[in-house]
Amino acid sequence: MPHPPAVEAVDLVKTYGKGNRAVHALRGITFHVAPGTVFGVLGPNGAGKSTTVRILSTLAAPDAGHASVAGLDVRRAPDAVRRALGYVSQRPGFDPMATGRENLMLQARLQAVPARQARRRTQELLGRFDLLEAADRLCRTWSGGMQRKLDVAMGLVHDPRVLFLDEPTTGLDPQARRELWDEIARLARNEQVSVLLTTHYLEEADQLADHLLIIDDGRIVAQGTPQALKAALGSDTVRLELPDRGQAERARAALGALPGVSGALADETAVSARVADGVDALPGVLAALRRAGVRAGSVAVASPSLDDVYLHHAGRRFRETVPDVPTASTPGSTAASASTTAPTSGGGGREQVQA
Ligand SMILES: Nc1ncnc2c1ncn2[C@@H]1O[C@H](COP(=O)(O)OP(=O)(O)OP(=O)(O)O)[C@@H](O)[C@H]1O
Numbered sequence: 244m245p246h247p248p249a250v251e252a253v254d255l256v257k258t259y260g261k262g263n264r265a266v267h268a269l270r271g272i273t274f275h276v277a278p279g280t281v282f283g284v285l286g287p288n289g290a291g292k293s294t295t296v297r298i299l300s301t302l303a304a305p306d307a308g309h310a311s312v313a314g315l316d317v318r319r320a321p322d323a324v325r326r327a328l329g330y331v332s333q334r335p336g337f338d339p340m341a342t343g344r345e346n347l348m349l350q351a352r353l354q355a356v357p358a359r360q361a362r363r364r365t366q367e368l369l370g371r372f373d374l375l376e377a378a379d380r381l382c383r384t385w386s387g388g389m390q391r392k393l394d395v396a397m398g399l400v401h402d403p404r405v406l407f408l409d410e411p412t413t414g415l416d417p418q419a420r421r422e423l424w425d426e427i428a429r430l431a432r433n434e435q436v437s438v439l440l441t442t443h444y445l446e447e448a449d450q451l452a453d454h455l456l457i458i459d460d461g462r463i464v465a466q467g468t469p470q471a472l473k474a475a476l477g478s479d480t481v482r483l484e485l486p487d488r489g490q491a492e493r494a495r496a497a498l499g500a501l502p503g504v505s506g507a508l509a510d511e512t513a514v515s516a517r518v519a520d521g522v523d524a525l526p527g528v529l530a531a532l533r534r535a536g537v538r539a540g541s542v543a544v545a546s547p548s549l550d551d552v553y554l555h556h557a558g559r560r561f562r563e564t565v566p567d568v569p570t571a572s573t574p575g576s577t578a579a580s581a582s583t584t585a586p587t588s589g590g591g592g593r594e595q596v597q598a
């Protein structure tokens with residue numbers, strides 16, 4: 244790696260309580276965050292996400308292991324670590340009875356930002372998060388999305404190089420979530436802020452994280468780029484809808500005979516098979532169908548989703564563990580015969596072509 248990591252965690256262990264009441268929040272977690280990237284920590288409730296962030300922010304001490312932020316050891320140099328990072332807690336951190344501007348100014352002064360600089364930074368952050376219009380209204384009158392943006396802005400008042408966001412978008416509607424995603428991505432891309440965010444939204448992890456750590460029950464389940472994690476599962480699914488009943492078996496045999504195709508299955512009006520790369524395999528699949536005299540109504544290619552990744556490594560579906568995952572990211576949604584659909588986020592990326 245050309246630069247030292249923005250965050251390094253090595254063998255972090257944390258247990259709350261003792262004896263048969265002990266809760267093993269972290270059982271040995273190791274990762275590093277490359278500078279200027281968005282690092283996602285994805286896990287169901289109780290996985291250990293907040294514990295990880297609290298240790299990195301010096302708010303909790305690990306029982307074993309060590310961690311550093313911006314090259315500073317969290318145990319040996321906690322004050323310097325706190326100056327280097329911005330921390331946005333899972334719970335709201337603003338004062339509802341103060342205005343947005345007052346909240347930002349107070350936070351800046353708590354971070355020892357000089358008054359004139361604090362005023363300038365407050366104005367700049369209000370503008371950047373699109374909060375200027377409401378800036379001088381009490382925050383209790385703000386929408387949930389505006390309030391969460393204020394929390395994130397408050398984490399940035401002292402211009403930290405590393406930002407920890409603990410579930411920044413939980414409970415937000417899809418549009419507010421997307422606005423916050425844009426701002427978080429911009430922080431990393433344009434300002435080289437290193438962002439570590441926790442989430443239990445598959446879609447958020449998939450869209451936003453350059454690198455992803457999936458944790459469950461205090462352990463790492465998998466880590467890598469979202470693309471690599473999905474690609475490591477090794478297979479896409481190709482699904483053909485057949486307008487003429489009775490052609491399915493012929494289509495299945497034609498597909499099954501192709502090199503690189505496995506698990507070809509037919510029902511009355513559709514055939515599906517697994518291939519390493521669906522888009523690469525499509526021309527061969529379509530040619531084989533033509534040779535066999537089969538007419539396909541539509542062809543859909545679905546790539547593995549992060550839910551498939553989680554299932555593969557944790558042995559259960561992620562959405563079985565989280566009650567409020569939006570249904571929009573459900574993989575394997577019904578294929579329509581539209582000419583092209585954008586890949587569905589989070590759930591299986593799906594591309595579709597008219598055969
Ligand atoms: N202060 C504490 N005292 C006792 N147990 C705790 C404490 N903090 C966390 N835990 C336990 O440690 C485990 C991990 O909690 P943590 O808050 O890190 O999970 P999380 O992944 O952030 O979950 P969520 O998605 O619900 O926020 C849980 O079983 C939790 O109950």
Ligand SMILES: [Mg+2]
Binds near residue numbers: 293294333409
């Ligand atoms: Mg948490």
